[in-house]
Amino acid sequence: MAEPIRFILNGEERAIAGLAPTTTILAYLRQHAGLPGTKEGCAEGDCGACTVLLAEPDGVGGLRRRAVNACIQFIPSLHGRAIETVEYLGRGGLHPLQAAMVENHASQCGFCTPGFVMQLYGAWLTGALTDRQSVKDVIAGNLCRCTGYGPIVDAGLDLAARPVPDTRAEDAALAERLVALLGGEMFHYEAAGGAWCAPRHADELADLYASRPDARLVAGATDVGLWVTKQHRDLPVLIDVSRVEDLRHIEAGPGRIYIGAAVTHREAASHLAEVHRDLGEMMRRFAGYQIRNAGTVGGNIANGSPIGDLPPALIALGARLHLRKGETARSVPLEDFFIAYGRQDRAPGEFVAAVEVPTLEDNQRYFAHKVSKRFDSDISAVMAAFLLTFEDGVVSEVRLAFGGMAATPKRAAAAEAALVGQPFDAAAADRAAAALAEDFAPLTDMRASSAYRLKVAENLIRRFEMELRDNPPARVSLAREFA
Amino acid sequence: MDETRIQDRGPAGEPSLKELHEKSPAQPSDIRGGVHKTLPHDSAARHVSGMARYIDDEPELPGTLQVYIAMSSRAHARIVSLDLDVARRAPGVVAVLTAADIPGQNDYSPVMGDDPIFADGFVFYIGQPLFAVAAETLDQARRAAALAVVDYEDLPAGITIDEAIAHAEAEGRDLLPSHTMRLGDADAALAGAPKRIRGRVEVGGQDHFYLEGQIAVAIPQEDGDVIVRSSTQHPSEVQHNVAKMLGVPDHAVTVEVRRMGGGFGGKESQPALFGCVAALVALKTGRPAKCRLDRDDDMVMTGKRHEVRVDYDVGFDEGGRLQAVAFDHFVRCGYSSDLSAAIADRAMFHADNAYKLPAARIHSRRLKTHTVSNTAFRGFGGPQGMVGIERVMDRVAFEAGLDPLDVRKANFYPADGSGVTPYHMSVSDSVIEEIVEELEASCDYRARRREVRAFNAANPILKKGLALTPVKFGISFTTSHLNQAGALVHIYKDGSVHLNHGGTEMGQGLFTKVAQVVAEELQIDIERIKITSTTTAKVPNTSATAASSGSDLNGMAAQAAARTIKGRLIDYAASRYNVSAEQVVFLPGRVRIGNMEKRFEDLVGEAYLARVSLSSTGFYATPGITYDRETASGTPFFYFAYGAGCSEVVIDTLTGEHRLLRVDILHDVGQSLNPALDKGQIEGGFIQGLGWLTTEELWWNDKGALMTHAPSTYKIPTANDRPDDFSIRIWEKGRNPSPTIYRSKAVGEPPFMLAISAFSALTDAVCAAGDYRVFPDLDAPATPERVLMAVEAVRGR
Numbered sequence A: 001m002a003e004p005i006r007f008i009l010n011g012e013e014r015a016i017a018g019l020a021p022t023t024t025i026l027a028y029l030r031q032h033a034g035l036p037g038t039k040e041g042c043a044e045g046d047c048g049a050c051t052v053l054l055a056e057p058d059g060v061g062g063l064r065r066r067a068v069n070a071c072i073q074f075i076p077s078l079h080g081r082a083i084e085t086v087e088y089l090g091r092g093g094l095h096p097l098q099a100a101m102v103e104n105h106a107s108q109c110g111f112c113t114p115g116f117v118m119q120l121y122g123a124w125l126t127g128a129l130t131d132r133q134s135v136k137d138v139i140a141g142n143l144c145r146c147t148g149y150g151p152i153v154d155a156g157l158d159l160a161a162r163p164v165p166d167t168r169a170e171d172a173a174l175a176e177r178l179v180a181l182l183g184g185e186m187f188h189y190e191a192a193g194g195a196w197c198a199p200r201h202a203d204e205l206a207d208l209y210a211s212r213p214d215a216r217l218v219a220g221a222t223d224v225g226l227w228v229t230k231q232h233r234d235l236p237v238l239i240d241v242s243r244v245e246d247l248r249h250i251e252a253g254p255g256r257i258y259i260g261a262a263v264t265h266r267e268a269a270s271h272l273a274e275v276h277r278d279l280g281e282m283m284r285r286f287a288g289y290q291i292r293n294a295g296t297v298g299g300n301i302a303n304g305s306p307i308g309d310l311p312p313a314l315i316a317l318g319a320r321l322h323l324r325k326g327e328t329a330r331s332v333p334l335e336d337f338f339i340a341y342g343r344q345d346r347a348p349g350e351f352v353a354a355v356e357v358p359t360l361e362d363n364q365r366y367f368a369h370k371v372s373k374r375f376d377s378d379i380s381a382v383m384a385a386f387l388l389t390f391e392d393g394v395v396s397e398v399r400l401a402f403g404g405m406a407a408t409p410k411r412a413a414a415a416e417a418a419l420v421g422q423p424f425d426a427a428a429a430d431r432a433a434a435a436l437a438e439d440f441a442p443l444t445d446m447r448a449s450s451a452y453r454l455k456v457a458e459n460l461i462r463r464f465e466m467e468l469r470d471n472p473p474a475r476v477s478l479a480r481e482f483a
Numbered sequence B: 001m002d003e004t005r006i007q008d009r010g011p012a013g014e015p016s017l018k019e020l021h022e023k024s025p026a027q028p029s030d031i032r033g034g035v036h037k038t039l040p041h042d043s044a045a046r047h048v049s050g051m052a053r054y055i056d057d058e059p060e061l062p063g064t065l066q067v068y069i070a071m072s073s074r075a076h077a078r079i080v081s082l083d084l085d086v087a088r089r090a091p092g093v094v095a096v097l098t099a100a101d102i103p104g105q106n107d108y109s110p111v112m113g114d115d116p117i118f119a120d121g122f123v124f125y126i127g128q129p130l131f132a133v134a135a136e137t138l139d140q141a142r143r144a145a146a147l148a149v150v151d152y153e154d155l156p157a158g159i160t161i162d163e164a165i166a167h168a169e170a171e172g173r174d175l176l177p178s179h180t181m182r183l184g185d186a187d188a189a190l191a192g193a194p195k196r197i198r199g200r201v202e203v204g205g206q207d208h209f210y211l212e213g214q215i216a217v218a219i220p221q222e223d224g225d226v227i228v229r230s231s232t233q234h235p236s237e238v239q240h241n242v243a244k245m246l247g248v249p250d251h252a253v254t255v256e257v258r259r260m261g262g263g264f265g266g267k268e269s270q271p272a273l274f275g276c277v278a279a280l281v282a283l284k285t286g287r288p289a290k291c292r293l294d295r296d297d298d299m300v301m302t303g304k305r306h307e308v309r310v311d312y313d314v315g316f317d318e319g320g321r322l323q324a325v326a327f328d329h330f331v332r333c334g335y336s337s338d339l340s341a342a343i344a345d346r347a348m349f350h351a352d353n354a355y356k357l358p359a360a361r362i363h364s365r366r367l368k369t370h371t372v373s374n375t376a377f378r379g380f381g382g383p384q385g386m387v388g389i390e391r392v393m394d395r396v397a398f399e400a401g402l403d404p405l406d407v408r409k410a411n412f413y414p415a416d417g418s419g420v421t422p423y424h425m426s427v428s429d430s431v432i433e434e435i436v437e438e439l440e441a442s443c444d445y446r447a448r449r450r451e452v453r454a455f456n457a458a459n460p461i462l463k464k465g466l467a468l469t470p471v472k473f474g475i476s477f478t479t480s481h482l483n484q485a486g487a488l489v490h491i492y493k494d495g496s497v498h499l500n501h502g503g504t505e506m507g508q509g510l511f512t513k514v515a516q517v518v519a520e521e522l523q524i525d526i527e528r529i530k531i532t533s534t535t536t537a538k539v540p541n542t543s544a545t546a547a548s549s550g551s552d553l554n555g556m557a558a559q560a561a562a563r564t565i566k567g568r569l570i571d572y573a574a575s576r577y578n579v580s581a582e583q584v585v586f587l588p589g590r591v592r593i594g595n596m597e598k599r600f601e602d603l604v605g606e607a608y609l610a611r612v613s614l615s616s617t618g619f620y621a622t623p624g625i626t627y628d629r630e631t632a633s634g635t636p637f638f639y640f641a642y643g644a645g646c647s648e649v650v651i652d653t654l655t656g657e658h659r660l661l662r663v664d665i666l667h668d669v670g671q672s673l674n675p676a677l678d679k680g681q682i683e684g685g686f687i688q689g690l691g692w693l694t695t696e697e698l699w700w701n702d703k704g705a706l707m708t709h710a711p712s713t714y715k716i717p718t719a720n721d722r723p724d725d726f727s728i729r730i731w732e733k734g735r736n737p738s739p740t741i742y743r744s745k746a747v748g749e750p751p752f753m754l755a756i757s758a759f760s761a762l763t764d765a766v767c768a769a770g771d772y773r774v775f776p777d778l779d780a781p782a783t784p785e786r787v788l789m790a791v792e793a794v795r796g797r
């Protein structure tokens, strides 16, 4: 049975019926709810002007809050959740953050400002604002063309210095209201010729998707949202996998981490950082904060993109992908999932359930580095991830995985061959680098030329070798290494 | 003010002054919000709470149509046929309009008449407007537009500068006539110089990336009139173009704007297109029409900063003193003239930057490409010209084996006023030596130069670079007649003030500064002044808010208006209370009349009852601005703004990635009208300039399609690109010898060019990567790719 989208907007209960499921939250706020404070700067998740704060029950009586880009999130994702916009924050006079923004002269044209306010506010509530670097990382997905950011960072630091209020009581009350709104059934919304279902368990998803293999899965909508806002595609039937409980688990077992497909980048980041600091650093620079709050690990793999960051990072680690269709589950080495550009080893009605990532052994060395035009919130020109296993001083096993070098995330077979059975020294790195030309003939496009991609890929193998020595050269992408 | 009640239709005769409920005035020592004070932006509290309204935030009038503009998919082609039948019948469509529907002129250009609103027979760039669909929803309009069948016959297209040169050679002419400035005999001086070197630097364009995209809303009125709300820096031009398009007098069109979500020059000539399209729809359908561009369409359809190739030929001596320079500018204008003539001129006007060139020849060619018509952008060509001479400085230093700073210092315009520019204007206000001297000391340049050298000697992979570069920027529109402004000030009978002027607010804080001027003039707290939307109905024939001149011009005009009313109040008080005019003095919040003091609002109320006009226009025209194209000489600027920046960078020679580590800025704003706003312009300008020279790359494919048309592919700086170690100081000794508003200096554009220090520092770092053996021809933007390729080149691998 179709039902309305029930949620709490700025403290008030609302219901939406009649609007197409692919209506964005931003369009709803600006055109239907009379709340134009939230702005559109790009409609593709890249500028943060549309940032709003979502809250949902955390399952243990409290709330889980995260800021998201309203421009690419669809209205059904509001169901059973609470949303706050900039108008609400200042309801009883300026919030201390807003006052700090004024005092620090942190707005000029003011168009980006509501987005920064909501982003900083949300990060503060969730304890993410600690030091200057954290403030900058938190707002790296918010663009400001006027101020040069200094005053905004200062305002963020002023806020960070304030204790986060204890809102447990209000949160519990709100959580209770939200649970009541959610209802007990699988959420199903239909309007304007579109349908949206949000199964709660993997079994429910498996049944539903097997019976409707024509449906599109949507998780964090950080790709799918753009199909609507940028490509203007019709998506008549959508199945939301982001509420599937069993897909949201992370299990850190001995020797491996099991990451459910619907785990967000934010949730995965700390676990990945424990595997290796390069993974933590890659996740810090993966998209912007709001995108990491929504986008999922499964989505980053399932989209099959040749320039996604997680696939090469995880292929190098020897990750396996778990898939399920109906009752049937299977798993494949992650690299085998990517068959060709736009083609993956996934049958109609089959979904990604999880990715299983081995952790490092003592005799293994890992390296991951993302090269892009801009450090933050940019798509990689080249993403490289390497794993070497050593036995008796020589390389016994090697996995060199790249994104941005071919039509799929891909291992470099010739370069790998050049390394096996040898000590990993500068000469070996040079040989592997030279072999890369056999592995790849990368594209030239607006992100980088073919020649640059190849050169950087070669040099990253050299850098890996240097980083295994004493006193390696710092990474320029890490501001703190130059502080 | 609530106690002041002057009501209409009282008993016959004069109301008694008692009805004013006059109170004895408080005696504050100062007003709130006068000039030279640090005040927040007037809209700051509204910005942070989401209450500041931009055009798209206004509630839509019932029946408002949404407009989508369909674009050319070919760079250069003849339109063989355009079939819109299916589009017209699509759901929700109310009108489909083409060039044939335009009653007046099919043109939205600022000067030359060569920017068709809708293509007529031919297309000249990918993204050129073909026709517009107006529908009930934007989605319907967009979908209908996709149903059009366009048949093209492709024609040869030139996309790059090289192709443009070939094209011009074949045609026998450039887009616009070239221009040359000459000082002395450059050829002889070059030939006779002890050392001579030639080189080239390519300087890329830039998208404005104002956060609020282009938008216009048109509301039809009676008698064929129209009101247009436009996000524009130039309401008068939108007005004129809409009128020209409709074939009606300017008086039939009113254009209004309260604020823009950023402009940076991108809303100077470009908004006329969207104003015209919205107005056309409104007039044809009788319904309000909104034309709001999606980010991608905005970036594809609208003009950008000009890409410029600078070829240099420089003669110098062992001490790095220039003997002569010859520059050839090749300016990529795009398909039409737009403002390119003035922009290319300004690149030439800044080809000397802060350096006295003993002899110079500057030649500029304005080339046509089949790409979007490039337009105004902060600095208006000046930055591109400046990169040329700063490259020359780095190069000369390298060839002479000197520190680049010493070479720069050896060539500065002297403070004694003896310097003459290549356009024969004497530089009488140069303070660049003093500013650089001060910055060199405060940023510890010499010690850091040694540290950078030591770091580079010790690090094979990472290399640091350091550079300190100056800015001298000419203030005034070089098109002389534009240096005028108007204002309108009303004082209401309760003593509150309505302020209006021809300038527009795009975030720079112009409205705040002008209000400060009026507050100062009338000696009232700034809260008494209501800052109001710019509208062509209140102040006519305005110039664009551009060329950094906003406060200079509008501040003066508003001051003049306030002074006129103040003069009337003085005359009234003098005659009413039998004192001389000198005995009427405006004090904070009050007026002293002889021995008596009255609150400002009480004097105003009295004056109203005495039938004194409390409204006035004000006008200002900058004196003494001239330029003679024939002789390429004159005084195009009222004064110069100066500043200097020092940047330190590090590059990774394996990947080309780089990071700006530290920036020190010392900038001259004369006597600042508002130090906080000025600092905001300095920091924001610097970071925007940094983006231009590092990460912001415009990339066209071989078909002429711009592939970097959204923030996913076009990368402006983020908070993490700004160094934590960033010191900005306003030069305390700054004074403006020219009689500007409270002796302040313009600040909108000059700081943008301080970012050239980062580009020079990157060049220095690349040079270090080759052990300072070869000078790198690093082009802009210095993306990681360009840096790596330059490193490879200097290492000769």
Ligand SMILES: Cc1cc2nc3c(=O)[nH]c(=O)nc-3n(C[C@H](O)[C@H](O)[C@H](O)COP(=O)(O)OP(=O)(O)OC[C@H]3O[C@@H](n4cnc5c(N)ncnc54)[C@H](O)[C@@H]3O)c2cc1C
Pocket: A044, A045, A046, A216, A217, A218, A219, A220, A221, A222, A223, A224, A225, A241, A261, A262, A285, A286, A287, A288, A291, A294, A295, A296, A297, A298, A299, A300, A301, A302, A303, A307, A308, A309, A310, A350, A351, A352, A353, A377, A378, A379, A380
């Ligand atoms: C501003 C911005 C910045 C970005 N930056 C980066 C970046 O730095 N690095 C990077 O790699 N990516 C980046 N991305 C891309 C994107 O965010 C990621 O790829 C993200 O992980 C996609 O996850 P999602 O949950 O949002 O996927 P969705 O958009 O919901 O779905 C993506 C695709 O995966 C399918 N799908 C989702 N879940 C499943 C499942 N369980 N089983 C089968 N199919 C499924 C969907 O049907 C769809 O085809 C960026 C995107 C944006 C908008």
Ligand code: FES
Pocket: A039, A040, A041, A042, A043, A044, A045, A046, A047, A048, A049, A050, A051, A069, A070, A071, A072
């Ligand atoms: S509008 Fe730019 S991120 Fe949403």
Ligand code: FES
Pocket: A106, A107, A108, A109, A110, A111, A112, A113, A143, A144, A145, A146, A147, B211, B261, B262, B507
């Ligand atoms: S204040 Fe204008 S974009 Fe940030």
